[in-house]
Amino acid sequence: MWPARNGVSIRKRGGTFMIKLMRRLVWLFPEMRRPLSVAAAFKAVETLFMGMPYGIMILVLNDLLVGKLTTKRVIVYTLGTAFGYLGQGLFCWLFTKKAYPLGTQLCKRVRLRIGEHLRNLPMCAFSHKTAGNLAALVSEELTMLTLLPRMAFPQFISSLIFPIVLAPFLLSIDWRLALTALIPVPLAFPVLQQCRRELSKGVRQRNEAMTKVSSLVVQYVQGMEVVKGFRLAVTQFHSFAAALERSRKDNLSLVFRSTPLLMTFQFILDIGIVLLMILGAVLLLNGSISIFVWLTFLILALRMYEPIKALGPVYEITQSAEATLDRIEAILSEKPQVHGCRTLAPGPVDINFKNVSFAYDDNAVLRNISLEIPAQKVTAIVGPSGSGKTTMLRLIARFWDVDGGEICLGGVPVRELSSEALFGALSMVFQDVYLFQGTVRENIAFGSPDASDADVERAARAAHCHDFIDRLPQGYDTPVGEGGATLSGGERQRIAIARALLKDAPVVLLDEATASVDPENECQIQEAIDALVGSKTVVLVAHRLTTITQAEQIAVLDGLGNIAAIGSHEELLKSCFLYQRLWKHRKSSLSWKVGEAEAVAVDSE
CATH class of the missing domain: 3.40.50.300 (P-loop containing nucleotide triphosphate hydrolases)
Structure with missing residues (x-):
């Protein structure tokens, strides 16, 4: 649900669908309120000037029918028509100059707003997002949103102004013909509302298909080595082709479901002209109206229906814009991490885990652990796969927030540090x-x-x-x-x-920095790490236990969320059975040969 101001939801306020949509847009980006209002005013004046030549045409028709058309009047009418077109052109230019940049500005603001918000979200917020999902939102879908201030909203203004201005004038001429001209408008709008509902469902299905295609493109390209290596290129391409086919079908379905309704909407308005012709002819033959009145209604009714008919295509833009706004709001409604304002004192920084607990959803990883990591020392974290080694590093960096307890850097809880102070104190190599x-x-x-x-x-x-x-x-x-x-x-x-x-930075976090590299690279990376750590506070995670034997302190995680033991390499080899087993497995893997795979696997259990 859209957030509320003063306890009132924007979606529940009165007004037409377009007005509600523009309110939502202005709610998200309040700085757009004034330029949108100015652009709307320019469009309204432009619309009035657009009607001016029709008014002059009515005057010319009247003078022509009653025989009062003179050279002087022709000159006046010509100048008036020229003035109308000049005013229309002037305010069209002013509107374009004001409204069209709003589209690109809106794109920029949405992307910056989403980027800034994503930067402040905890990492758990990204578990259900894909690169393709976000790429589709900030690229293809934003295109339709930018059409809202420069196309859909102006057309809505035009369609609103003409009936409002013409209705009193037509009623003053002949109320019977006026009602005949106006009645089709309220009869046609329920059809347009049904079309809006169909478009709403269809646009969302189409956007989901587009998002799937974007995600598969990213996955297909990034995973090309794996795809080729396992001879799955054809299979994966078929998945991509299937997603494209679904997108094609959703687009066609959107057209086939909405087009009949749009045609019905326009047909109802066209019936108004037919009714005007029939009723006008009857009244004219009965002597109730003059031919001037009949022709006046036919001319003005055609002009009145024209902008209303254009609302049909506009509704597809508004539905796409609404779907995009829903997704933007969903992202922006995710609760960001709240950072404090404290800073760290200059100098060495120690790290302290105080009764820390953490779980991914319902999967508990750390259970009430406490660990003091001294400043300017190397502390290694080891344990079975999935025991929470990398999690501890990411909790230090506050990629996630702890569920219980707290983590302190330099005696200051990480929750109380400003983001600049926290990340300024950390260097990370994953x-x-x-x-x-x-x-x-x-x-x-x-x-x-x-x-x-x-x-x-x-x-x-x-x-x-x-x-x-x-x-x-x-x-x-x-x-x-x-x-x-x-x-x-x-x-x-x-x-x-x-x-x-x-x-x-005073604190260095190293997560498997030498994993999955060849021995030559491992040696060079190890030398680079030695240059990096210097006199810093280092927290190191490594499966290759030979890389952490010189650490001043080693914490052993038991895989159940607890710290089994803390000590140096020599101390743990004497006192910690789990560390002994990990060390034994490491030595076995170093001496592993192809024919001994089964024996090592049995031994590692």
Whole structure:
């Protein structure tokens, strides 16, 4: 439900569908209220000028029929018609100048608003979103929303003004013909409302199909290596083709369901002209009206029905805009993380878990754990897969909020830190490194936009990536492709470490930084990590236990949400059965041979 102001829901307020839609738009973007109002005023005046030549035509017709048309009057009427067209052109230009930029401004504001809001959402909010879903919203669907202020709303104004202005005038001439001309309008609108309901369902189905197509495009391209490797290219392409076929059918269904209703709507209005001709002819033959009155009604009724008929196509725009607004509101209604305003004191930063509990939905991962991570020391977290190692790092970074207890950085609860203070204190290198589309230099300087070229190169050398960067076609100015696709996994890791080195934050979070790389890359990454950690507070997660044997402190998670033991490598080998088993499995994997797969698997159980 749309949020309420002063306890009143916008959707429950009075007004036509278009008025409600514009209220929702202005609610989301209050800064658009004034330019929309000015544009509406320009359109209203333009509409009045559009009717001016018809009024002059009626005067010419009257003078012609009664024999009073003179050269002087022709000149006056000609000048009046020219003035009407001039005024129409002037206010059309003023409207265009005001309304058309609103579309692009609206696009920009929606995207910035969604981007800012997504930045403040906890990571759990992204579990049900896909890249394709958001891409469809901020690209294809936004196009229809931008048509609202520059096409749909102006047409609505025109269709509203003409009946309001003409009705009193027509009634003053002949109430019988006036009622005949006006009656089809309220009779036609129930059909238009039914068309709106059909369009509403059809547009949502079409948008869902478009979203599915966008998601499959992203999935198909990003997973191409897996698709080809498992010979699923044809299967996956069939899924993509099926989604396209569904989108095609939904589009056709939308047309076939709405077109008959739109034709009925326009046919009812056309009947008004037929009725006017019949009734006018009867009254004329009976001597109740003059031929001037009859022709006046035929001319003005045609002009009155024209903008009303145009409401049919406009309704598809409004329904698409409403569906897009619903999705925008759904995203913006998700509760953002509330950050505090406290900062960290300069100097070393320790980390403290105090009775922390956390669960993904109903799956408890951490249960009331406490852990002190000393400043300027290396603390490793180990445990079976799924025991919560990566979760602990992400809770420190507040990607999620704890369900119970609290986490403190430098003695300050992370909930009370400002986002600038929290993320300014952290450098993170995760197993799945994401590089942004841009150059190598831009990716290394991502967290330090003011860094000089010399600073970037210094960090790259320390991270052991300068040599391979220097061999790239354009060196540091080489584009890395989407997600870093043009680089190997080890190269992406070292660039991520260079990025963290350049940031020079007091706390370093390393999650499987040497996983899934070859021995040569692992050695270079390990040297880069040694350069990164220095005298910082380091929290390290690694399945390869050989990489954490020198850690001052190792916390062992038992897989049930608890910390089984804390100590050094030597201490844990003597006192912790779980650590002994993990270490034994690691040694077994190092000596693993192809023919011994079954034996190692049995031993690992």
